[in-house]
Amino acid sequence: MKEQLPGGAQRKLEYLRISVTDRCNLRCAYCLPEEGLPLVPREEILTYEEIALVARAAARAGVRHVRLTGGEPLVRPDLVRLVEQLAAIPGLQDLSLTTNGVLLGPLAPQLAAAGLRRVNVSLDSLRPERFRAITRGGELALALAGLEAARRAGLEPVKVNVVVMRGVNDDEILDFAARARTDGWHVRFIELMPIGAAAGQAERWFIPNELLKTRVEAAYGPLEPVALEGAGPARTYRLPGGSGSIGFISPLSEHFCSSCNRLRLTAHGQLLPCLASPKGLELLPLLRRGASDDELVQMLQLAFALKGDGHHLGARSGGLLWPMSAVGG
Ligand code: SAM
Numbered sequence: 001m002k003e004q005l006p007g008g009a010q011r012k013l014e015y016l017r018i019s020v021t022d023r024c025n026l027r028c029a030y031c032l033p034e035e036g037l038p039l040v041p042r043e044e045i046l047t048y049e050e051i052a053l054v055a056r057a058a059a060r061a062g063v064r065h066v067r068l069t070g071g072e073p074l075v076r077p078d079l080v081r082l083v084e085q086l087a088a089i090p091g092l093q094d095l096s097l098t099t100n101g102v103l104l105g106p107l108a109p110q111l112a113a114a115g116l117r118r119v120n121v122s123l124d125s126l127r128p129e130r131f132r133a134i135t136r137g138g139e140l141a142l143a144l145a146g147l148e149a150a151r152r153a154g155l156e157p158v159k160v161n162v163v164v165m166r167g168v169n170d171d172e173i174l175d176f177a178a179r180a181r182t183d184g185w186h187v188r189f190i191e192l193m194p195i196g197a198a199a200g201q202a203e204r205w206f207i208p209n210e211l212l213k214t215r216v217e218a219a220y221g222p223l224e225p226v227a228l229e230g231a232g233p234a235r236t237y238r239l240p241g242g243s244g245s246i247g248f249i250s251p252l253s254e255h256f257c258s259s260c261n262r263l264r265l266t267a268h269g270q271l272l273p274c275l276a277s278p279k280g281l282e283l284l285p286l287l288r289r290g291a292s293d294d295e296l297v298q299m300l301q302l303a304f305a306l307k308g309d310g311h312h313l314g315a316r317s318g319g320l321l322w323p324m325s326a327v328g329g
Helices: 049-059 077-088 103-113 127-136 138-151 172-182 211-221 284-288 293-305
Strands: 003-004 010-012 015-019 063-069 094-099 116-121 159-164 186-191 235-238 245-249 262-265 270-273
Touching: 015 049, 015 094, 049 077, 049 262, 049 284, 049 293, 063 077, 077 094, 077 103, 103 116, 103 138, 116 138, 127 138, 172 186, 172 211, 172 245, 186 211, 211 245, 262 293, 270 293, 284 293
Parallel strands: 015 063, 015 262, 063 094, 094 116, 116 159, 159 186, 186 245
Antiparallel strands: 003 010, 235 245, 262 270
């Protein structure tokens, strides 16, 4: 479906982000409180079959790309089974996963064989101690092993998503850039949003991407723009002499809402027009009473029509207390 925007532009529903769980094996300091959050009871989490019904309807409504996320998607048992179901849906051309990578090592070959095409690994530090501190206990070596296993399994391009925070990890951006040059990494620097534990802190930690780009260019010279599969809202560049890429995703300093073509499905079956939507459309009751494919398509169209052309999250705003791990980051 297409939606008319102010100014006559049109956008099309093409992308569905599905959170398969609200559980996470890490507790990133900017995302979750140390003690975690109250969890949704398991019986209120969509089953794989229910998720596949929504994805099938989404494909009918025009969706071409599904990304699985969470919480941490790999903590949900037997995720490979869901990947198989989704990969068999006609019309879905791209199936990807966002993960912290810690559990990815042994699973990457099975996920690839089941039909997963690409992986994004969230990795905010290359220093073991700092990684442990940011994630409150995560093992960097496991995340790096997961990333390498994904590359070996052909889940490429593997993107490395880095949320950059002033005084926390901004001294590592050139280390990440070096990995793009020497190891072919596709690094994405993401601006911190005032969501979850970062709400209220964002002013202290926030760094506009423009500043990071200036720092990278001061070290490497001018960055050359490049087109990359599934680049989404990232502005992507090649480093002189490197095989990887560097991208900047700037939801605050340069928000891309008016071209946003995505919807989100939470683990408990809410369909959200936007990450910043306070409430979504409830699909769980519909699914549990045996909604038809047509009804699901209508809900998807309704949610898409509810999309605005801007969010109201600024580094100085109060932000959203509910973290990305709950709505599906
Ligand atoms: N567990 C998976 C992972 O680590 O990729 C998927 C869920 S996680 C919530 C998805 C992404 O959201 C991660 O890259 C994380 O860094 C990012 N994220 C969480 N809170 C954020 C915030 N306040 N601002 C920007 N990104 C955030």
